[in-house]
Amino acid sequence: MTGFWQITWLIPPGLLLGALAASAFVSALLSILVMKGGPVDLPRERGAHSDPTPTSGGLAIMAASALVIGLTISFYGHAIPGSWRDGLILFGFASLMGICGAVDDVADLPASWRLAFxxxxxxxxxYFYRVTALDFGPGVIVQVPPVIGLLGSATWLILTLNTINFMDGSNGLAIGAQTIAMLVFAGLILLMAPLSLFGAYLGVVLLICVCVAGAHLGFAPFNLPPGKPQKAKAFxxxxxxxFAGALIGGATLVVKAYGVGSVWFGGFLLAPLLVDVVLTLIVRTRKGQNVLKPHKEHLYQIWLQRRDSSHWRLALRVWALCLFSSxxxxxxxxxxRIYHTDIRFLVLVALIAVYTVGWLVLRKQLLMRPLLNKAP
Structure with a gap:
């Protein structure tokens, strides 16, 4: 195994940057196309928009990512180490979830059907990437029975899927958080894969993270238009x-399986979003409200209603929190890796505790304020 400072690139940097730029370019072009057709999200009480808005941006992101990944592997596959099986399973899983979401965008499926799928x-x-052990601190490793590992891993995936979905109610907020998560995942693989025994198997997963990040960047200006952030051109x-929730949750399990990251890493990536989603679900459950019914009670929605209706300023705050926790x-x-002291779980617990206190205090303060004259 190489020394810590003898890091080698898993994939040539020029190839990674080229894939990032190509994905952004193709995504932008496809975003223009999907704006001219496809389903439209009409204004509704729980929404944050006042005009009918195309809602096929996710298809542009998926198509751009798939196209650039496929072309890159076709022409430069010899320069990409690792198992194509892992990349195929991960991207296939995310794509199937994305297709389910696309059907829901058109047909508005019952929540119970979506959840069952x-x-x-x-x-x-x-089943392929279940967690087999959990590290709770230095020397504290708990082996997880197969059934518990399977159910726990699936629960994590469902949580990430719905976290991104629930938080995608303000222009730019979710798309920026997703981009940060993909880029940080790529950074983690670049840093740690060369130092891990099986890290070289993650070459295709690295390429997926980079291409999807690029596709997000290409779509972002349509979701949070420069100069007019309140008026999204597309969702x-x-x-x-x-698609993004499946990738983030799935990649967490894949990098864990190859010893590059831990199952806790996904918690760091999505910490502020997870706190808002979980605590809001707890509040609604305590009130006896239907947790599957759409609503406008997330902290970010209350912020828009009572504190500042600017989607741009809200997005910047959430991005900063996501980047910090990541x-x-x-x-x-x-x-x-350096000191052989595994404090990841303890640090995550402390971080979640800080974000939780902040959520509780801020929510209490916001609910004491009157609604803004012009709702977002």
Missing amino acids: QIGLCLVFA QGDAGSM LVGVGARLID
Whole structure:
């Protein structure tokens, strides 16, 4: 195994940057096309938009990613180490989830149908990459029985899917968080894969993360238009949010399987989003409300209603929180690698605790404020 500072590129940097740029370019072109056709999201009480808006951006993201990944592997496959099987399973899983979301964008499927499909597909993916052990601290490793590992892994996947979906209600918020997650995943693989015994198997997964990040960047200006952030030209829809949620949750399990990251890493990537989703579900459950019914009670929605209706300023705040928690996760992984002291779970618990206190305090303050004159 190489020394810590003798890191080699898993994939040539020029190829990675080219794939990133190509995905962004193709995604932007396809976004223009989907804006001219496909389903339209009409204004509704729980929405944050006032005009009919195309909601096929997720299809542009998926198609751009698939096209660039396929072409890159076709022409430069010899320069990409690793198992194509892992990449195929991961991208196939995410794509099937995205297709389910696309159908929902058109047909507005019952929530119970969507959840049943999610559970079934997540169980299949979890079968290949179930968690077998959990690290809770230095020397504290708990072996997980197969059935518990399967169900726990599937639960994590369902949580990430719906976290991205629930938080995709403000222009730019989710698409930016997804981009950060994909880029940080790519950074983690680049840093740690050369130092891990089986890290070289993640070459295709690295390419997927980079291409999807590029596709997100290409679509972002349509979701959060420069100069007019309140007026999105297109939404990613359930197709985009479920595709991204599946990738983030699935990649967490894949990098865990190859010893590059831990199952806790996904928690760092999505910490502020997970806190908002889970605590909002708890609040609604305590009130006896239907947790499957759409609503506008997430903290970010209350912020738009009572504090500041700017989607741009809200997105910047959430992106900053996501980037901070993600970098904390990378730092905890580096500490584990350099000093052989695994504090990732403890750091994540502390981070979630801080975000939880912030959520509770801010929500209480916001609910004491009157609604803004002009709702977002």
